[in-house]
Amino acid sequence: MYFHVQRLINDIEQDEPDPAAANALQEGLGGQFGEMRTMMQYLFQSINFRGPTAKPYRDLIQGIGTEEISHVELIGTTISRLLDGSPRYQGKKTDPVDAPGAGGATPLSIALDTGNIHHYLVGAQGALPVDAVGNPWSGAYVYNSGNLVLDLLYNLMLESTGRLQKCRMYEMTQNKTARSTIAYLIVRDQAHENAYAKALETLGVNWSATLPIPKTNAESFPEVARLLDLGLQSKQYSFDLTAESEAGRIFQGLSPSQDGTDLDASEQAPEGAPAPISRERYEEFAPGADKELIALIAATAAMEMADIDATFGRLP
Structure with missing residues (x-):
């Protein structure tokens, strides 16, 4: 069973809307290496897991998969906020947009030349289960071989590629709303890389020679550096209300990132941040x-x- 706490896993900074940044973030949500992919892949791997003696590995995959649900919520909410009206429009009661189309106004004209028009035509200025060019998310992305080593190797590759793409997204925009979420996901992707790398090490796999993690300069990004200083890259949450998770038997010891930190799986879940419901959009009815x-x-x-x-x- 899954329980929902009505809080975002991380706070989203406020900034002006930015439809172009929202569209870039769609790749991190519904792309081949996005959060919908990681969520579904890990949950299906844990659902189909074989071998009771390997329970710690199932618990590790399941805990990360559960966290990915919150990442889908976080990045989807961020996209929605980036689409909240055309740039520099915050829905003032005196604006003509409050009476859609009044006086010949075209409040959705931004949709014609900025970002993804489907955000306005189909989603009422909200996130969609698509990639950055509008391709629908596909269950064909999910890899679940049933072989533990193969699945862990694939998961490590998935997290590494996801982090690489998010570093590129960070370089595409200066919007604080986008960057606050991108930076958080960069660091949590590194934590999940550490988890799968450590799991492979316990199975005798020399993963660093087989699958070197892409090198980035993400630690030079101010928002990322702040989270790394908090050790967020070395934490893994259980999201387990019954204290039955054995993931801590794997997620322990020195970090595979070789940053001098120790892995810590002692926390059930992060504190999170408030998750207010977005305001009405009169122009979208x-x-x-x-x-x-x-x-x-x-x-x-x-x-x-x-x-x-x-x-x-x-x-x-």
Whole structure:
């Protein structure tokens, strides 16, 4: 079972909207080496895992896969915020866009020449399960051979390539909203590289000769350096409410990154950051809730809360 805490795994800095940066980030979400790929690959590997004696490896893959769910949420939310209106438009009540198309205004004209037009035509200024050129995400990306060494090697390659691409995305934009998420994912990709590298070492695989991790200068990026100073590249979370995960038997000792840090799998989950719901977008008719519908929503919510109170008692 999976439980959801209504917090983002990392805070997203505020900056002006940037549809072009949003489109670049789509590769990190729905591309061949994006977060949707890692999430589905690791979860399917853990679901199909064979061999009870190898449980620590299953727990490691499952814990990383669970974290990847939060990465999908984080990068999708970041894309949505980068698309929140045309650049430098923050939805002021005095703007004509609050009455869509009023006076011949074209509030969505930005969609014609910036970023991905589908963000505006299909997604109401939100993330989509596609790559940066609009190709739909495909389950064919998922690699699940059933062989532990092969799967771990492939996972290490996947994290390495994902980190390399995110370093390129960082170099494409100065937008603080985009960079705050990109930097976090660069560091967490390194943590997952460390996890799979350590797992391969315990199986006697000389991974550094077989699959050298791409060298980048990511530590020179200010946002990345700050997270590295916190040791985030050497932490792995269990996301386990029952304290049954054995991933810590693998994720321990000196880091394969050779940065002088020790691997630490003692934390259940990070603290996270608030996850507010985005504002309405009148020009997209989203959510398109008029006064009557809002009243119906409120009445329905009141009935549901009354039912919960009657069943479980009033919540604090």
